[in-house]
Amino acid sequence: MTALAWTIPIALFLGGLGLAGFLWSLKTGQYDDLDGASWRALDDEPPG
Amino acid sequence: MAETLSATTLRDISGDASPGDTHALTLVVEGMHCGNCMRKVERTLAAMPGVVAARVNLSNGRAHITTAPAGADREALIEALRGVGFKAYELAESTAPAHGAYDAAYLRRLGVAGFAASNIMLMSVAVWAGIASDMDASLKTLFHWLSAMVAVPAVAYAGQPFFQSAARALRARQLNMDVPISLGVLLATGMSLYQTTRGSDQVYFDAAVTLLFFLLIGRYLDMAMRSRASSAAQNLLGLRATAATVLLPDGTTQRLPTRDVIPGMRILVAAGERIPVDARVQHGTADVDESLITGESRPRQVGPGDVVYSGTISVTGMLETEAIAREENTLLADISRLMGAAEQARGRYVRLADRAARLYAPAVHLLGLGTFLGWMLLGYGWEPALTAAVAVLIITCPCALALAVPAVQVVASGRLFRNGIILKAADGLERMSEVDTIMLDKTGTLTLGEPRLVDGGRIDDRRLARAASLAAASRHPYSRAIVAAAKARGIPCVAAQGVEEIAGAGLRHVDAEGETRLGSARFCAMDEDAGESGSTLWLRTPDGRATPFHFTDPLRADAAEVVKRLSDAGFHIEMLSGDGRAAVAEAAQAVGIAHWQAGLKPGDKIARIDQLKGEGRKVLMVGDGLNDAPALAAGHASLSPASAADISQTAADAVFQGERLAPIVESLLVAHGAQRRALENFGIAIGYNFIFVPLAVIGLATPLIAAIAMSASSIAVTANALRLSRQRLGRVSGRLS
Numbered sequence: 001m002t003a004l005a006w007t008i009p010i011a012l013f014l015g016g017l018g019l020a021g022f023l024w025s026l027k028t029g030q031y032d033d034l035d036g037a038s039w040r041a042l043d044d045e046p047p048g
Numbered sequence: 049m050a051e052t053l054s055a056t057t058l059r060d061i062s063g064d065a066s067p068g069d070t071h072a073l074t075l076v077v078e079g080m081h082c083g084n085c086m087r088k089v090e091r092t093l094a095a096m097p098g099v100v101a102a103r104v105n106l107s108n109g110r111a112h113i114t115t116a117p118a119g120a121d122r123e124a125l126i127e128a129l130r131g132v133g134f135k136a137y138e139l140a141e142s143t144a145p146a147h148g149a150y151d152a153a154y155l156r157r158l159g160v161a162g163f164a165a166s167n168i169m170l171m172s173v174a175v176w177a178g179i180a181s182d183m184d185a186s187l188k189t190l191f192h193w194l195s196a197m198v199a200v201p202a203v204a205y206a207g208q209p210f211f212q213s214a215a216r217a218l219r220a221r222q223l224n225m226d227v228p229i230s231l232g233v234l235l236a237t238g239m240s241l242y243q244t245t246r247g248s249d250q251v252y253f254d255a256a257v258t259l260l261f262f263l264l265i266g267r268y269l270d271m272a273m274r275s276r277a278s279s280a281a282q283n284l285l286g287l288r289a290t291a292a293t294v295l296l297p298d299g300t301t302q303r304l305p306t307r308d309v310i311p312g313m314r315i316l317v318a319a320g321e322r323i324p325v326d327a328r329v330q331h332g333t334a335d336v337d338e339s340l341i342t343g344e345s346r347p348r349q350v351g352p353g354d355v356v357y358s359g360t361i362s363v364t365g366m367l368e369t370e371a372i373a374r375e376e377n378t379l380l381a382d383i384s385r386l387m388g389a390a391e392q393a394r395g396r397y398v399r400l401a402d403r404a405a406r407l408y409a410p411a412v413h414l415l416g417l418g419t420f421l422g423w424m425l426l427g428y429g430w431e432p433a434l435t436a437a438v439a440v441l442i443i444t445c446p447c448a449l450a451l452a453v454p455a456v457q458v459v460a461s462g463r464l465f466r467n468g469i470i471l472k473a474a475d476g477l478e479r480m481s482e483v484d485t486i487m488l489d490k491t492g493t494l495t496l497g498e499p500r501l502v503d504g505g506r507i508d509d510r511r512l513a514r515a516a517s518l519a520a521a522s523r524h525p526y527s528r529a530i531v532a533a534a535k536a537r538g539i540p541c542v543a544a545q546g547v548e549e550i551a552g553a554g555l556r557h558v559d560a561e562g563e564t565r566l567g568s569a570r571f572c573a574m575d576e577d578a579g580e581s582g583s584t585l586w587l588r589t590p591d592g593r594a595t596p597f598h599f600t601d602p603l604r605a606d607a608a609e610v611v612k613r614l615s616d617a618g619f620h621i622e623m624l625s626g627d628g629r630a631a632v633a634e635a636a637q638a639v640g641i642a643h644w645q646a647g648l649k650p651g652d653k654i655a656r657i658d659q660l661k662g663e664g665r666k667v668l669m670v671g672d673g674l675n676d677a678p679a680l681a682a683g684h685a686s687l688s689p690a691s692a693a694d695i696s697q698t699a700a701d702a703v704f705q706g707e708r709l710a711p712i713v714e715s716l717l718v719a720h721g722a723q724r725r726a727l728e729n730f731g732i733a734i735g736y737n738f739i740f741v742p743l744a745v746i747g748l749a750t751p752l753i754a755a756i757a758m759s760a761s762s763i764a765v766t767a768n769a770l771r772l773s774r775q776r777l778g779r780v781s782g783r784l785s
Contacts (some may be wrong), residue, residue: 015166
């Protein structure tokens with residue numbers, strides 16, 4: 001049962017990482033234009 | 049690196065840069081479809097003086113522009129975009145950018161609730177498995193404590209929209225669905241915390257957080273639907289003439305915002321410009337496109353003394369006019385007001401979900417209270433009584449009920465979108481499903497609303513090419529029809545140099561061979577009886593030969609078929625038109641509509657709709673002209689083609705694209721299908737209550753049962769909604785037969 005002592009924190013940490021990633025992507029406006037983003041990915045030139 | 053760059057750009061444009069440095073400006077850009085369009089628009093804008101950065105949002109069809117402190121010339125930006133083929137206009141000022149921020153806040157809460165729900169479920173599953181096998185009480189308690197550590201902050205954060213809404217309702221001494229939800233979630237969390245300290249098994253953290261998660265999904269879908277509808281409506285509002293060219297007494301001109309124009313000012317209107325306010329012509333003649341007001345596609349010829357209306361477009365010729373009304377007193381503004389009044393009446397419509405909630409919320413409270421009192425009376429003490437009451441609240445606030453309607457709406461609007469129908473009002477489908485009477489406008493709705501060359505095959509290619517080379521220089525609808533006919537036959541269309549347009553007469557071009565004219569019978573010196581000349585142009589070449597070009601506004605190809613399908617399905621169909629009797633009677637005959645009225649003004653159309661309402665009918669209004677806008681708002685539901693006047697598109701519940709009328713049938717089919725799915729979903733949600741509420745009342749709803757019941761019903765409801773996406777829909781069942 002000592003395995004739980006580190007697996008649970010790891011599980012929570014990884015979940016938290018996912019949450020942080022989601023909040024970051026939301027904050028930087030990556031969901032604002034879903035249609036446009038799919039086209040921008042094809043653009044060779046750097047954004048700017 | 050690329051990612052940091054784009055993130056910075058995004059932040060700059062969303063307005064985080066200090067306001068003193070730059071200004072933000074948003075343009076609505078029509079006709080962007082792909083990456084190339086985006087790049088073209090962005091590059092064009094970025095190359096303009098004063099523009100620091102430009103970023104296009106393809107999803108809502110807008111370009112966000114950051115300009116230098118001095119600002120950029122908006123008209124120049126719009127003109128530059130027109131040059132590369134995009135119609136653009138400034139977003140109406142009253143826009144509230146709050147929607148985006150609101151959506152993002154919901155998504156954040158959704159993310160937090162999702163994280164909490166999945167992690168708590170992880171531990172709950174271990175505990176449930178432990179009940180079957182062996183698990184120490186101390187380990188179980190540890191898992192409960194861990195769950196509590198995740199659940200309490202998550203509930204406090206993610207549940208706020210519900211708590212706030214419930215608090216507002218209670219302050220107003222009312223009940224809404226958020227009251228039992230808040231009560232259920234708070235009591236479940238509080239009870240579970242208490243039970244955890246005592247090392248008991250009755251712990252409902254997973255249920256409380258999962259409930260919040262599912263409810264937030266439902267709310268988010270509902271809100272995304274509404275904000276998409278309102279942003280579409282907002283885009284349409286910007287298209288009024290926003291500036292007028294005023295001729296000052298000293299002979300110079302000045303651009304003034306339309307709202308600053310006062311009666312008596314002299315206003316210049318160039319060919320192709322929208323007339324800013326109602327005005328009387330003083331000098332010049334022009335053909336004025338009044339389709340916005342009358343729905344009639346053929347331009348009216350105006351000269352000194354005639355009155356021209358705000359929002360109409362001078363297609364040919366320059367006019368010098370005197371303003372006779374302020375912006376807020378124009379015919380356009382009157383129609384807007386008429387529409388606003390009609391819309392208010394519709395605002396009182398109560399949605400199915402709200403009607404259900406009104407009955408449901410008090411029932412849930414009584415049931416919870418009854419359970420608590422029942423257990424108390426039976427002498428079990430407050431603790432088991434409260435646990436049972438909480439279980440009842442959790443089970444009776446199914447996410448299934450919250451998801452029932454939004455899930456169906458999202459699937460239905462997706463299906464409509466694939467068929468070229470853009471749903472604008474969130475409750476439009478629901479109202480459309482109740483319709484039993486369909487009212488159609490003629491010009492622009494049953495017909496295409498733009499003239500087409502009739503019998504073009506009669507004209508040989510060289511004559512058509514010659515006519516097209518002149519016509520290419522003009523914006524007149526007949527000229528466009530000639531160019532379109534030439535293009536359709538594969539004739540290259542090169543505009544001749546130096547074509548002169550004579551307002552109200554025609555086009556003239558002189559080359560080495562002599563003079564070529566394209567225009568009215570009189571202009572081409574033809575003897576033609578005046579009655580027919582209105583829809584006929586003549587081409588006279590230097591060799592003296594003359595060819596007539598006849599035009600008509602054709603019916604949409606499937607108009608008769610659609611009318612037949614609808615009347616077979618039991619709908620009562622009427623045609624209301626502002627056109628003359630003869631034209632309306634002919635069109636009614638051609639498509640097979642028995643009931644029709646001609647020569648109606650906007651107010652008459654509303655009167656007819658009100659009369660039908662009085663007879664207990666629910667009217668679907670289909671129309672396009674500005675004169676239909678008030679009727680569109682007054683109808684129980686409304687549709688308009690994408691070619692419609694902007695204000696009509698704003699008033700309509702949905703806008704359909706293309707040259708066919710079939711979208712009317714498709715909209716009705718989807719509306720009926722959606723309504724059926726929504727009712728089935730309510731059935732599922734309530735059926736599940738019948739099974740699980742008794743269990744909860746007698747105290748058998750363990751946390752495991754609550755969790756399974758909740759997820760199962762949510763999945764069932766969502767799956768049922770998804771059926772709408774691909775399913776073949778049968779005949780529309782009208783209520784009249």
